[in-house]
Amino acid sequence: MRKKWIAAGIGMIMAVSLTGCSGKLSNDYVTINQYKGLEVSKVEKTEVTDEMVENTINSYLTADQTKTEITDRAAELGDTVDIDYTGTMDGVAFDGGSDTGAMLELGSGSFIGATDSYKGFEEQIVGHNPGETFTITVQFPSDYPKADFSDKVADFEIKLNKIYEVKTPELTDEWVQTMSEESKTVEEFKKEIREKMEKNAQSSVDGQLQQAVMEAFLEKTEVKKLPQEQVDEQYKSIEETYQKMAEAYGVEFAEFLSGYMNMTEEQFKEQAQEVAETAVKRDLACKLLAEKKNLEPSDKEYEEMAETYAKQSNYEDVETFKKEVGEDVVKSAVLQQKVVEYLADNCVQVEPSDSEK
Structure with a gap:
């Protein structure tokens, strides 16, 4: 083959x-x-622009992150959490509203944000501990890409599996030398x-x-x-x-x-x-x-x-x-x-x- x-x-x-x-x-x-x-x-x-070069280097830095599991405290902004979640509207699950083992950085703005009436998805995970199962309520924004979801309220049952502290290395000459066989400095x-x-x-x-x-x-x-x-x-x-x-x-x-x-x-x-x-x-x-x-x-x-x-x-x-x-x-x-x-x-x-x- x-x-x-x-x-x-x-x-x-x-x-x-x-x-x-x-x-x-x-x-x-x-x-x-x-x-x-x-x-x-x-x-x-x-x-090839300076921005493209910077983005590529940032991807290398991200790939070299270290991840430490946190077991002795509740989730905080900046943590990365492993979660299972199921979303429902009026008690009915909807397409794209469920996942297992999803990795989410709290505070990244990746999930539904806050509105005047409801807190955001990520901030409602803050304060919960590994192993907890809980329900949060959020409101889709008015400009949500799927028009039929705009301004709709949804409940999410969430299981917080694990909490991680993720550290991204700094762009230094020392880090460069661990990544490249050719370069010794950041500029190189x-x-x-x-x-x-x-x-x-x-x-x-x-x-x-x-x-x-x-x-x-x-x-x-x-x-x-x-x-x-x-x-x-x-x-x-x-x-x-x-x-x-x-x-x-x-x-x-x-x-x-x-x-x-x-x-x-x-x-x-x-x-x-x-x-x-x-x-x-x-x-x-x-x-x-x-x-x-x-x-x-x-x-x-x-x-x-x-x-x-x-x-x-x-x-x-x-x-x-x-x-x-x-x-x-x-x-x-x-x-x-x-x-x-x-x-x-x-x-x-x-x-x-x-x-x-």
Whole structure:
């Protein structure tokens, strides 16, 4: 199953789009009508702001919080509590009004606040001890997102399971040194985080552009015929992947399709066939372009990209990755990546239409 998912994931790194003028390329299976000057919508890079950097660092601080259970006193503002609760209106439970094991910081304003007539949800937990079960009454605000709840009064039966004192570490040079192998000071850490976020933003732009240009490329590629053996192999791979998903959910394949995919077996077969044919078309078109434009990866490029794919797929070594995924699959993915990078380098980015925006 892992092999099929990785193979599919690698394949999805590429896609297609076309416009411009260049010579046709053709073989027994496909004709590429255009591969240079393909028009694709311009992809804007997200600007990394100081606020985004601060928010990311705060998320690291939050993830490094320490939590100490409190057993010798009642809940106070600032504590984090573990609660079960059931909400009712006029004695009838309502959707979204119940939960178990909910973690809530008292005073955070996460739950229903106070009104002129009723105290807020969180402040009414203050003063209660672990193990207590009690009922509170609150009033939904007039601007509550669910209009039919606006200004309504509700009762909540609450069981206070546990009280915790949560401490968030301060952003100091000492803390940075426990979190980063590169940075020693807060300023260095902020710079490190910014550089990583900018790299991720650029990777996102590259991925979107490559997907668009691959889609355009395929649109400009005509199919003469497809090797049925390859199509059947792709279809079988897709079918096996979803059958294993059904097994993981502990249900029959037909039940999985109807219950989780909202489709019939016939619809699945039609879509799987279409996906299989597109995958073979992409493979043939990329191989043809790579052959004619000398884009085949060198041994060094292949090994470097295979190692990258292995790391992305959480494999400890590249040889195990190749063995489990299949070297043919890896080689095809590397070649398609080379092709899509060539297409992206030679495409024309245009302003997106209003609908695309």
